[in-house]
Structure formats: structure tokens, C-alpha cells
Amino acid sequence: MRFQAPASVAFPVVALHNRATDTVDSAFIEEPMNELTLDSMLQEHRLFEPAQDFIHRARINAQRLTALQDKANTDHEGFWAEQARNELSWHTPFTRILDSSQAPHYRWFDDGVLNVSHNCLDRHLASRGDKTAIIFEGEQGDTRHISYRELHQQVCRFANALKAQGIGQGDRVILYMPMVPEAVIAMQACVRIGAIHSVVFGGFSAEALKDRIEDAGARMVITADGGHRGGKVIELKAATDLALSRSTLKVDKVIVLQRTGKAVGMQPGRDLWWHDAIRDQPDRCEPAWVGAEHPLFLLYTSGSTGKPKGIQHASAGYLLGAIITMRWVFDIRDDDIFWCTADVGWITGHSYVAYGPLACGATMLMYEGAPTVPDAGRFWAVCARHRATIFYTAPTAIRALMKFGDEIPARHDLSSLRLLGTVGEPINPEAWMWYHRVIGHERCPIVDTWWQTETGAIMIAPLPGAVATKPGSCTLPLPGIVADVVDQNGDTITEPDQGGFLVIKKPWPSMLRTVWGDEERYRKTYWGEFGGRYYLAGDSARRDADGYVWIMGRIDDVLNVSGHRLGTMEVESALVAHPRVAEAAVVGRPDEITGEAIFAYVVLKGPRPAGGIDKALTEELRRWVTSEIGAIARPSDIRYADNLPKTRSGKIMRRLLRAIARGEAITQDTSTLENEAILDQLQGKA
Ligand code: WTA
Helix, strand or coil: CCCCCCCCEECCCCCCCCCCCCCCCHHHHHCCCCCCEECCCCCCCCCECCCHHHHHHCCCCHHHHHHHHHHHHHCHHHHHHHHHHHHCCCCECCCCCEECCCCCCCEECCCCEECHHHHHCHHHHHHHCCCEEEEEECCCCCEEEEEHHHHHHHHHHHHHHHHHCCCCCCCEEEEECCCCHHHHHHHHHHHHCCCEEEECCCCECHHHHHHHHHHHCCCEEEEECCEEECCEEECHHHHHHHHHHHCCCCCCEEEEECCCCCCCCCCCCCEEEHHHHHCCCCCCCCCCCEECCCEEEEEEECCCCCCCEEEEEEHHHHHHHHHHHHHHCCCCCCCCEEEECCCCCCHHHHHHHHHHHHHCCCEEEEECCCCCCCCCCHHHHHHHHHCCCEEEECHHHHHHHHCCCCHHHHCCCCCCCCEEEEECCCCCHHHHHHHHHHHCCCCCCEEEEECCCCCCCCCECCCCCCCCECCCCCECECCCCCEEEECCCCCECCCCCCCEEEEECCCCCCCCCEECCCHHHHHHHHHCCHHHCCEEEEEEEEECCCCCEEEEEECCCEEEECCEEEEHHHHHHHHHCCCCEEEEEEEEEEECCCEEEEEEEEEECCCCCHHHCCHHHHHHHHHHHHHHCEHHHCCCEEEECCCCCECCCCCECHHHHHHHHCCCCCCCCCCCCCCCCHHHHHCCCC
16 A cells, blocks of 8 residues: 555646745755656546535535635625624624735634633533533543533632633643643633643654744643553653753743643642642632634744744634634534544644533543554444544544454444544545545545635535535535645646645635734734635645545645644654764655655764764654654654765755655656765665
8 A cells, every 4th residue: 555656647847845944945945846757646536425414414415615706706795794693602793804005914703802711611511511422432441421511510629720820811821731631721822811822733743842842832741640552651740850951941830730640840839739729719710701813822843944833813813713613624523522633732632622612512531542452343332332423533543553454443333423534644445435434434535625724624525414425525615715736936726636736815814813923924824825815724635527626745844744734844853963973854754654755864973873874873863852852853763974965056856855755756857966876875775
């Protein structure tokens, strides 16, 4: 099985990015583009119509979809205003819809006042107080059911605890937590009092945590004594201590949840236990009524530079995006048990764990651990045990579990499932078909959802009762989302299957508002092309003859490893920070399970190891990158060379390196290389 079957799709000849910006892909500028072909999936002709009984019960059928689209196309702003009035509970209703006067800093509904936590909790109390909000299952098998009333009380108590520790409106709070209900409680408590959370994925290293604490200017860190994953305890508090000992910024307080019972050091005056912080706190807390544009959270994501960017979202628009996509794409109903497997450290875990399901008054499942504990049937066992009806995960998980065969899922009763979803990377048709057949029993529609940290909510995806699906395509943009595939001039590509740039042509409510503390980077990265008219997603895509969108990959130096974004520069910076490394270049190569794997070329300060092999050093560099960034950034391959291949103007020839990493024939002109011998070294032949 190959993840992507190469089907050469010509890519426009273009030098897209200004060299000074952070989105430079040097190879794109320095090397001839007309030879460049991007991997894309084989032409896929299978079409899966929604089943009649699904259509009958669906919130949106084909006619409703057409009506929504007509409305959105004729009156874009009026359309969104109507959704915002219907879906959000306002403390003070808005009168202005979209303010473009400071574009590209768009503002939505900006004279409206509301609170996101109130929208997720309080408004359900009368009708659904006893309904289960969260079903939790820990890796070790412990389970909890939390009703809306209980969740509201716990959020209020923790919100009061935050206030008692001096946290107020606009303060940044870092969360570094395991996948337990308290992570959601902490997020909800922050937004309840108008504080801005920034969740750092528990798999990131102390170093990565430190960078985010400093960049956000955080006043508090909320963490745990640990979390269970893969049969081990992930020591979050120890990593927090290390991060804070290295940080130039001193936070006032660290709140520590007791999850594993593992002994941790507590620094007097700074650290306090969660259970002590909430003791004696009342279980009611008036929400902070904030403007629609009040910053809701920051979430750091990788770009083309070594420094992750803090994507900032705004309260009302973001929540509207999460709610509306829960309804349209997930067809959420009161009796659903919704399970999104994403960690709260990623945007998917924000929109479809911490906010979207709760804002819709749904019941959601949360699972703490690894999908392979105690065996590769854990996801299916959790689905069966808690009668999940909607299951949303990443292609990398599907591919990994598919490897274990059909027998394991067959041991579990998956009859409760009615809808499946994927996110994070293109899904190869083979994995799609397996998901459809073995998990969905050919009964459940699959929604392949394209979106980004920056977009806040799903943008391109099928509405399961209205749109026929094709394995590997995220299908059509949602109503009100004006997505297009354009050439280097910004003109729509009308010819089917011609690759181009994926852009969004009109602002949408859940869009990012800025990059925290880096205004310039916001403008350049997302609005730096096409005269600032369009939002540049950073992905290449094509549309087939039916107008279906097929995502082809990134156009910048961003890798997608297991559905997680990583900048090649980030990994390169980590490598050159090692005392023995002089230079490094990192590219992606296709991988069956993770989609892309990290392939690093390294030039050492001393001599190159004999034959290019030094197992101990290779292991040490892998460990080094893990401690600098996290395990997801660990290179799968490291090759040593005397120097890196460069163009006459000194740019690393990344396309050449990519071809080598993929084991492809070298078609690039290498006659300008000063040292042709390195070609053998790069290919691992010498
Ligand atoms: C990729 C995750 C193909 C894409 C929600 C995008 C996808 C990046 C899909 C964003 C999909 C996400 N098909 N590619 N359905 N969904 N991507 O910010 O390259 O972690 O730009 O957000 O993932 O990753 P992020």
C-alpha cells in the first residue's frame, strides 16, 4: 500500500512567495517549476450516495442545502448574521455584521456581547441539566459520566478558583494537560472569566512548552501530575518545572491536577493542587460578558519558520463556526453520542471536543489514552461500550488500525455508529474503503473534512444527507464558505484536475484574527499574495469535473506527520542546536502510516562518519529533536553528508533532497554542484 499514488498533476509555474516573508519555500523560487509535479491521488471515480434512511432523518438534505447555498450566495453577510442570531445566545444582540474597515483584520458581529461558556453550559441547564455532557474513559478503564449540571458547577468552581488566584480578563493561561474532563473544564473556566487559554499538546517537550509560555506572556500554567498513555505515565508536571526553570518569564501560579498519583515536587508559593484551589469555591460564577471580538484563545501551530505562531481566535465567530459545522457536517442530534478522538492540544480538540459538542447540548465521549492499549481494538471497544453514534478521527489512525486487519473490529459491536469522519490530511482511497466497509459496515456516510487551525471550523466537507462522497475528496465548500482553486494570478482554474492554490475569497466568522504579537506575520502569511484579496490556505488542491475538491499537499515547508503540522525549519533549528551539527535540511517522505515521515540531511562540524553511518549519533540526534520539540518531530531517517546541495545563489536544493528521500530518480540539474560526490552520500551509497 502506498499513501499517495503519483498521478502527475502539473502545478502552475510560479514564484509564489516573497523571499523576505516567512512563507518562503526556497526551492519554489530558485528551481524551475515547470518540472514540478505534485503527488496527488489517482483519479477516483467511485461515488457513494447517502442512503435513503440517512437522508430522511438528516438535518440537511439536498434541497435544504441548495436553499442555504442560494441564501449565502446572494447575501453572504445576511446569511451569517441569520446563523449568528439563531445559534448563539447573546447578552446584547449585535447590530453590525462584518466590519472590513481594518482588513485583513475582519471583525464579526462586533457590537454584540456574549460569553462562550454561557453558550456551552448555562443555556442548556433548563432543558438538559441532567443530560450527560461528557462520557469519559481513562486508559486504565476508569469511566465517568458528567451531566450538564455537574459540568456547569465544576466549571464555575474552577473559574472562581482562577479568579481567586488573580487571573482576570485578557490574562493568558497555558494548559498542559492529559485528555481528561478537567482539560475541558479548565478551558471553559478560562473563557467564562474572559481569560485567554493556550493549550499546549501534552506530547510537546519542555522546550516547546517554554517557548509558548514566553510567547503568550502567560501568567499561569495548568497541568497535572501526569497522564496515562500507552501504559506509561506522561510526566507533565516535571516537564512544566523544566520549562519554567528555563523560561525568562516567571509565571505567578501553577495549578496541578492529581490524575496519576505520581509524586511531584510542588514549589511553595507558586504551585497548588487543583483540589485545593477549588475547595470552598462556590459552584456559581457569573460569566464575564465580553464583546464578540474578545480573544477566545491562542493555539500555536507550525509555519515555515522555526517559530510556531500563536493563532488567535475571537469569541462569537469561532463558536458560531463550531456550532454550525456540528449541525451541518456531523448532523448532530439530541440522542447522539459524539466522539472526536483528537487531543485538546490541537484545533480539532478545541472545536469538536471542548466547544462544538457542548454548545450544541450534545453528549460527547472523551478517551484519555492510546488506541492500542490493551490492544488495537480499543477505539472499537470504546465505541461499542458507550454506544457511540458519530466517530471522528485522523487518517493516520485509520491506516495504523487497518494494519491489524478486519478481525479486531469484528469482535466489537459497532452497530450504534451512524456517521464517520476524518480530518488532518488527505485520506487515501484504500483507507477510506476500509473505514467504510469494516467500521461503517457500508452503512455510515464518511465526512472527509478539510480545515485548519486558522479556519477555526470545518470549511470543505460533505453534508452527509445531501452530498455524495468520493473516497479521498473532501467534496464541496460549506454554505457561506467561498473557497476556490486559483492560479498564480489569482484567477480561478476552470480546467478540471489542474492543480492550484486553495484560497478563501471572502471572510468567514470563525477565521483567525491575527498571529499573537506578530501582526506582520499574519498579513504576510495569509494575505501576502493576490493583492491581499484572498486568504491563502497554504495548500494546493485541484477540482474535478464535478467541482469536488482534492487536497494535494502543502505549498510551503510544512510537513504533515500523523495529521500534525510541523515546519521543516522547526526541525532544522532543533538539529543545528545540537553541538555537533553544522547544518541540516529536513524534507518529508511518504509513509504508509504517518502520511509523511521526517527525513533529515545533516552536515556535522567534524568529519562525516565513515560510510555515513554512526548509529549512536543518529539515536542521539533523534532523542535530541524529541527533547527540543516532541516525539512527533523525531526524524525517521538521518543521512550525513560533507555538505548540502545548493544552487549557485546558495539556496538548498530541497526538491532534489525530496526526490532522494522518496527514492525517486534525480531529474534536477546537478551540474552546478561544487562537490558532485555528495550525491552518493545523500543517497546513502557512500
Ligand atoms: C491538512 C487540522 C486533506 C491541510 C484541522 C491543512 C487536510 C492542514 C485535511 C491543517 C483533509 C486538514 N484533507 N488535508 N480533510 N484536513 N488537512 O492546522 O494541509 O492542524 O492545511 O488543522 O492539514 O492542519 P491543522
